Amino acid sequence: ENMSDFSLNITDCTQVVVPEEVFFTVAAAGILENLLVLIAVIRNKNLHLPMYFFICSLAISDMLGSLYKTLENIFIILCKMGYLTRRGDFEKKLDDAMDSMFILSLLGSIFSLLAIAADRYITIFYALRYHNIMTLRRALVILAIIWTFCAGSSIAIALFSYEAATVIPFTILFPLMMFFILCLYVHMFLLARSHAKKITSLPTSTVHQRTNMKGAITLTIFLGVFLCCWAPFVLHILLARFCPHNPYCACYMSIFHVNGTLIMCNAIIDPMIFAFRSPELRSTFKKMFCCAR
Numbered sequence: 001e002n003m004s005d006f007s008l009n010i011t012d013c014t015q016v017v018v019p020e021e022v023f024f025t026v027a028a029a030g031i032l033e034n035l036l037v038l039i040a041v042i043r044n045k046n047l048h049l050p051m052y053f054f055i056c057s058l059a060i061s062d063m064l065g066s067l068y069k070t071l072e073n074i075f076i077i078l079c080k081m082g083y084l085t086r087r088g089d090f091e092k093k094l095d096d097a098m099d100s101m102f103i104l105s106l107l108g109s110i111f112s113l114l115a116i117a118a119d120r121y122i123t124i125f126y127a128l129r130y131h132n133i134m135t136l137r138r139a140l141v142i143l144a145i146i147w148t149f150c151a152g153s154s155i156a157i158a159l160f161s162y163e164a165a166t167v168i169p170f171t172i173l174f175p176l177m178m179f180f181i182l183c184l185y186v187h188m189f190l191l192a193r194s195h196a197k198k199i200t201s202l203p204t205s206t207v208h209q210r211t212n213m214k215g216a217i218t219l220t221i222f223l224g225v226f227l228c229c230w231a232p233f234v235l236h237i238l239l240a241r242f243c244p245h246n247p248y249c250a251c252y253m254s255i256f257h258v259n260g261t262l263i264m265c266n267a268i269i270d271p272m273i274f275a276f277r278s279p280e281l282r283s284t285f286k287k288m289f290c291c292a293r
Helices: 003-008 020-043 050-081 089-125 127-133 136-159 164-198 203-242 247-277 279-292
Strands: none
Touching: 020 050, 020 247, 020 279, 050 089, 050 136, 050 247, 089 127, 089 136, 089 164, 089 203, 164 203, 203 247, 247 279
């Protein structure tokens, strides 16, 4: 069963529908905000750093998530109006393409968060060697590997989503990667706390440590927002795949549109975190808007 059909599950629970105007407004806002982040990083040469390139990767993932939900909603509307059929060959290929975009967005977000976490880890614990370890070239190679893997995986999973051998690894990947990133954060904070106690006598090092910890806290906020926005929709997919006829599962799936909207809210919230936590990026936004006027 394809993802586009999940919203059509029959249940005694009242189907919660998000107004189309709200849906498309949220999607457009998410796409525009992340586009601004990309433009800001491109225009400001001071932001041509590995960390901001990984942030751009996350912004692209957010844009894909909003675009996916927008196209899916248009697809559903056209089906209801009779312009498309749900079981035609063209519609099936279109649905597979949208499913692939969804998986690409999800995997891109997960691996972008992982790359940002690794970057923050190196910044905190290998500060003196950071620029030798995480060069711009290596960051670009890492991003190329990430997106090549995500693109290949998204196509394979979308084409063979009906196979248990495909669904099970995808099911395991999401919580496994989240657990790994969470362990990395805990390890990072514990070591950073111990390290901070040892350098309290060095004022300049303390300032540097606080700056790095601010980046780690920002990353933690990203992870929390990501989990809150994506986990409900991923759970919806799993329930639709493994227990579509269970009344409790079907009742949860009645909030399909709400879970989809949460994905797009993630695309809106992330750029706000960028702007709030990064003075350099915030300054770039101000210059962009001032020049526009």
